[in-house]
Amino acid sequence: MLSSSSLLSYSTMSTPSVVIVGGSVGGHAIAHNLVSLLLQDARRQKLPDFPFPRITVVEPRRGLINPIAIPRTLVDQAFAPQTFAPPSSFSPQVLDHVDFVRGRASYMSRARVDVRLTDDCTTSLPFDFAAIAVGRHRPAFVMPPHLTKHEYLAFADSYALNFRAAHSIVVVGGGAVGIEIAGELKYAYPTKSVTLLHSRDRLPPEPSLDPEFSERVLDALRALGVDVQLNTRAATAADKKPSEIEVGRRIIKTTDGREFEADCTVWCTYRGTVASEFLDSSVFLPQTSIDAANNAIKVNDDMTVCGGFDNVYAVGDANDYPVIKTAGGAIFQGSIIAQNIARQINIAQGVYAPLDEVEKEQGVEVPEVVLCENWGKAHMAVIIGQEMAVGETRANGVSRDYKATAELFEGDMSTKRIFEAIGVSAVSAESAESAVSSSNGH
Numbered sequence: 001m002l003s004s005s006s007l008l009s010y011s012t013m014s015t016p017s018v019v020i021v022g023g024s025v026g027g028h029a030i031a032h033n034l035v036s037l038l039l040q041d042a043r044r045q046k047l048p049d050f051p052f053p054r055i056t057v058v059e060p061r062r063g064l065i066n067p068i069a070i071p072r073t074l075v076d077q078a079f080a081p082q083t084f085a086p087p088s089s090f091s092p093q094v095l096d097h098v099d100f101v102r103g104r105a106s107y108m109s110r111a112r113v114d115v116r117l118t119d120d121c122t123t124s125l126p127f128d129f130a131a132i133a134v135g136r137h138r139p140a141f142v143m144p145p146h147l148t149k150h151e152y153l154a155f156a157d158s159y160a161l162n163f164r165a166a167h168s169i170v171v172v173g174g175g176a177v178g179i180e181i182a183g184e185l186k187y188a189y190p191t192k193s194v195t196l197l198h199s200r201d202r203l204p205p206e207p208s209l210d211p212e213f214s215e216r217v218l219d220a221l222r223a224l225g226v227d228v229q230l231n232t233r234a235a236t237a238a239d240k241k242p243s244e245i246e247v248g249r250r251i252i253k254t255t256d257g258r259e260f261e262a263d264c265t266v267w268c269t270y271r272g273t274v275a276s277e278f279l280d281s282s283v284f285l286p287q288t289s290i291d292a293a294n295n296a297i298k299v300n301d302d303m304t305v306c307g308g309f310d311n312v313y314a315v316g317d318a319n320d321y322p323v324i325k326t327a328g329g330a331i332f333q334g335s336i337i338a339q340n341i342a343r344q345i346n347i348a349q350g351v352y353a354p355l356d357e358v359e360k361e362q363g364v365e366v367p368e369v370v371l372c373e374n375w376g377k378a379h380m381a382v383i384i385g386q387e388m389a390v391g392e393t394r395a396n397g398v399s400r401d402y403k404a405t406a407e408l409f410e411g412d413m414s415t416k417r418i419f420e421a422i423g424v425s426a427v428s429a430e431s432a433e434s435a436v437s438s439s440n441g442h
């Protein structure tokens with residue numbers, strides 16, 4: 001139990017404010033874990049009139065997409081609805097304690113975030129603690145910009161119809177997204193010709209992965225019937241806007257003089273840059289806080305932004321932490337950031353101190369800062385069609401059993417698991433069906 005002096009100091013301090021910019025998996029993980037931790041602290045320490053911090057998530061989308069499910073969403077109209085969780089499926093705890101501001105951050109300083117709301121007004125959010133969870137710019141077909149579930153499903157329908165109409169499809173670029181889209185297409189349409197062109201000798205190109213990972217991915221794609229062409233660069237890729245899906249018959253020429261015909265071409269050659277316009281327009285982050293080579297925000301092991309920002313964090317795809325960028329990694333980092341912010345709030349509020357000798361014996365002490373050190377640098381999995389997947393983890397190395405690895409994704413590209421990890425209920429089949437009807441205009 002805490003001494004009465006520490007309870008007093010907690011309840012008399014002003015309410016701290018936390019602003020999280022970006023409300024996808026990384027941002028949600030912070031909000032969900034922070035609320036849970038602070039509620040636990042309040043219950044455990046029996047704090048009276050607990051002044052709960054103001055927690056705000058800034059996000060233009062009205063809901064949450066499972067980003068890892070996009071490759072199947074593009075191909076399978078029936079699957080898409082369950083991959084978009086509307087705010088009504090967020091946990092009651094989060095809905096009670098977090099404000100969702102629907103808009104885009106347009107400016108950030110050391111103490112406030114300005115937000116352009118979707119109706120073009122602006123608002124200003126002062127903060128004591130902030131987290132940048134804005135991910136990276138990605139092409140629309142890979143990370144749909146759609147703000148509502150209705151728009152998102154209409155988008156998924158249009159791609160699925162284009163793929164269905166095509167006889168031959170060429171996917172350019174053998175990163176994880178290109179591999180998964182090629183696999184989903186060939187699995188869904190075994191009689192269509194699906195070709196994957198990749199400019200290097202191994203796919204995916206992440207150098208930290210074991211070479212065996214690439215060999216197994218290649219074997220799985222070929223077993224499925226995808227025509228994989230390595231060391232083959234599409235000649236037209238450089239002079240066109242990358243990252244589109246082009247519908248219509250065309251010839252893809254390669255730099256080694258070959259030609260591939262396609263009714264539909266999927267360009268997965270983009271290299272995402274961190275979605276940081278709102279940082280560029282300010283004098284907030286010095287150049288030393290930006291990793292120019294990878295266009296990402298530099299972070300320390302506790303996920304604070306480098307350069308003396310002990311109250312500003314960056315999570316997931318937006319930061320330069322040297323791991324392969326994954327949804328699981330963003331959720332893991334989000335939980336670390338939540339623990340560190342909860343710790344800082346509790347210290348500032350006097351929850352942990354002063355402790356007398358009796359309390360020390362009872363084990364009430366300031367927890368250590370949590371570091372992001374238990375996530376392997378080569379932690380990744382790719383799904384190849386619905387029945388095969390290849391993964392690598394620090395503990396188990398490269399997976400050998402395609403089917404068993406695919407089963408880890410539980411048939412829904414981990415949608416339920418990812419949503420549950422961040423306090424979002426799975427979207428029921430019933431509500432998914434009604435969303436399909438409404439997207440079809442019924």
Ligand SMILES: Cc1cc2nc3c(=O)[nH]c(=O)nc-3n(C[C@H](O)[C@H](O)[C@H](O)COP(=O)(O)OP(=O)(O)OC[C@H]3O[C@@H](n4cnc5c(N)ncnc54)[C@H](O)[C@@H]3O)c2cc1C
Nearest residue numbers: 022024025026067068104105134135316317325326327330
């Ligand atoms: C097609 C695809 C397939 C993938 N497959 C896998 C996979 O199989 N396994 C896996 O683990 N990972 C996979 N990933 C990677 C994974 O999805 C990302 O690593 C993860 O989404 C990163 O989460 P994040 O929260 O950091 O960023 P994001 O998920 O990119 O979210 C960023 C959020 O910030 C918001 N935002 C941007 N700018 C602003 C602003 N100015 N103001 C407010 N909000 C803003 C955006 O609207 C968005 O919601 C895949 C990604 C893609 C695109």
